[in-house]
Amino acid sequence: MRLQISTRLAIFAVLELTAREGCQLSVADIGEKYGVSSHHLAKVMHVMGRNGLVRSVRGAGGGYQFVGNARRVTLLDVAQLFEDLSAVDRDTSGADATPEGQALHEVLNEIDDIARATLGSITLATMRKLVDRHSSSTGRRSKPAAPRRRNQTRS
Amino acid sequence: MRYSLVSKANALAMQENTRPMKIDSGVGVRRVRAADIPSVIALDARVTNLAKTEYWNDVFRRYGKQRLHERFFLVAENRADRKDLRVLGFIIGEIRAWEFGSTPCGWVFALSVDPENRLHGVGSALLEAISAEFKKAGVGKMRTMVARDARLPMLFFRSEGMMAGPNIQLEKDLD
Numbered sequence: 655m656r657l658q659i660s661t662r663l664a665i666f667a668v669l670e671l672t673a674r675e676g677c678q679l680s681v682a683d684i685g686e687k688y689g690v691s692s693h694h695l696a697k698v699m700h701v702m703g704r705n706g707l708v709r710s711v712r713g714a715g716g717g718y719q720f721v722g723n724a725r726r727v728t729l730l731d732v733a734q735l736f737e738d739l740s741a742v743d744r745d746t747s748g749a750d751a752t753p754e755g756q757a758l759h760e761v762l763n764e765i766d767d768i769a770r771a772t773l774g775s776i777t778l779a780t781m782r783k784l785v786d787r788h789s790s791s792t793g794r795r796s797k798p799a800a801p802r803r804r805n806q807t808r809s
Numbered sequence: 810m811r812y813s814l815v816s817k818a819n820a821l822a823m824q825e826n827t828r829p830m831k832i833d834s835g836v837g838v839r840r841v842r843a844a845d846i847p848s849v850i851a852l853d854a855r856v857t858n859l860a861k862t863e864y865w866n867d868v869f870r871r872y873g874k875q876r877l878h879e880r881f882f883l884v885a886e887n888r889a890d891r892k893d894l895r896v897l898g899f900i901i902g903e904i905r906a907w908e909f910g911s912t913p914c915g916w917v918f919a920l921s922v923d924p925e926n927r928l929h930g931v932g933s934a935l936l937e938a939i940s941a942e943f944k945k946a947g948v949g950k951m952r953t954m955v956a957r958d959a960r961l962p963m964l965f966f967r968s969e970g971m972m973a974g975p976n977i978q979l980e981k982d983l984d
């Protein structure tokens with residue numbers, strides 16, 4: 655399964671924001687770690703802000719904070735802000751109406767169901783544990799994005 | 810095997826002795842005893858709304874008394890209060906080998922925690938205890954099966970580090 659770039663960025667961003675309790679980071683802080691443009695990330699953060707997952711804190715030292723419950727918010731909650739992950743309605747005309755089309759539709763639905771179930775079963779807290787496990791197995795510590803100094807540019 | 814649906818009134822009566830306790834400091838896990846079975850039956854009936862007395866007595870005979878080196882029926886209790894003998898939860902599993910082409914592995918097929926006492930680490934303590942038993946018995950893999958839409962158990966097992974395994978469960982309607 656491939657996730658859109660915005661979805662991946664959103665997941666990376668909330669993982670950074672949940673790495674430490676009360677963590678507050680700017681898009682520049684997060685963008686720097688993942689090598690992505692602040693412009694793209696700002697759009698992603700805006701969508702998450704509109705949907706109540708993060709809130710922006712204004713002023714010097716401002717940035718974004720995660721405002722959900724990391725033990726309840728799942729990857730599906732984040733992903734479906736950017737992707738249409740709902741079951742695909744079957745077209746009742748044309749090729750989809752043939753037995754072959756219906757059979758293919760059934761198989762594709764099975765794949766979608768499994769993908770949704772997987773994304774819906776992994777919370778951000780569980781993802782953090784997975785990150786830690788990968789850090790210890792590869793010996794590469796996951797370094798949380800660090801807040802920049804106050805006099806640096808913020809968004 | 811006989812099952813009976815539990816009425817709402819009976820389910821409430823079963824909850825009589827289930828107020829939440831201070832258990833953070835003292836969840837203990839041990840093997841099931843015959844005296845625990847009424848509590849196990851009551852807990853399962855509260856959670857599933859289905860009383861299965863005969864089933865649980867049979868499970869106790871098979872998993873609480875036989876082949877104990879590979880079968881594990883464990884219960885959690887509140888060690889902080891010695892007088893309180895309530896069962897907070899239970900877990901059942903066994904080591905199965907060579908089925909579905911699998912090398913020996915531990916299967917967890919039942920896990921239940923008193924709804925009034927969840928989020929106190931009871932489920933984690935039970936899973937940790939049965940993992941230790943499986944490891945002691947020489948297996949290095951633990952499996953379970955969860956309905957895709959069973960959100961709570963799915964989130965729990967995931968949070969305990971369980972990932973999708975190499976098998977896909979298949980089924981068909983028998984017309």
